[in-house]
Amino acid sequence: MPLRSDWSARTCSLARGLDVLGDPWGSLVLREIFFGNGRYEAMKHRLEVADNVLSKRLGWLLEAGLLAQRPYQDGARTRQEYVLTPKGEDALPVLNAIIIWAEKHLDAPNEVSHMKVIHTDCGEATMSADTCTHCGSRLTAANTSWHSFKRSDHPLPLAVAPLENRTPASPETEIPV
Numbered sequence: 524m525p526l527r528s529d530w531s532a533r534t535c536s537l538a539r540g541l542d543v544l545g546d547p548w549g550s551l552v553l554r555e556i557f558f559g560n561g562r563y564e565a566m567k568h569r570l571e572v573a574d575n576v577l578s579k580r581l582g583w584l585l586e587a588g589l590l591a592q593r594p595y596q597d598g599a600r601t602r603q604e605y606v607l608t609p610k611g612e613d614a615l616p617v618l619n620a621i622i623i624w625a626e627k628h629l630d631a632p633n634e635v636s637h638m639k640v641i642h643t644d645c646g647e648a649t650m651s652a653d654t655c656t657h658c659g660s661r662l663t664a665a666n667t668s669w670h671s672f673k674r675s676d677h678p679l680p681l682a683v684a685p686l687e688n689r690t691p692a693s694p695e696t697e698i699p700v
Contacts, residue, residue, distance in 0.1 A: 529542065543587045550618060550621070551572075556606070563603075581605060612664045622640055642655035644666050663683075
């Protein structure tokens with residue numbers, strides 16, 4: 524029995540988008556990647572997730588083109604870490620919208636459970652997923668930080684897709700309109 528429905532061929536854009544971005548574990552994996560936490564064991568520890576769940580979500584995100592793998596040395600052993608692709612970086616406004624909506628409408632269990640979207644260029648929190656409500660600039664992974672009170676006393680810059688994952692047609696920091 525499949526774990527979830529396949530909505531990839533639906534005629535509705537929202538349904539097709541939810542097919543990729545609507546899975547809670549998948550979105551939490553993307554959160555970790557945006558925080559720069561792309562190594563399997565570190566993600567597993569932070570998410571407190573079973574191997575089979577994490578492996579399946581990473582596979583889906585790789586297959587959907589939101590993540591790529593990059594080798595790194597762990598002592599004498601070569602391992603793979605997960606990094607954003609430009610397509611994955613373009614998911615930022617979706618995750619920002621969820622964060623902002625949750626902060627506005629859902630009670631946090633404690634004070635360290637809050638998270639803010641910060642435009643790093645002006646240093647202000649924003650209430651919009653794609654544009655800074657303070658200065659009007661477009662938000663990108665390169666100019667946005669998330670302030671997770673549980674992780675840090677200060678906002679943390681977000682990861683961007685490595686240059687080797689970009690095509691000549693994909694801009695470095697702009698999210699297409």
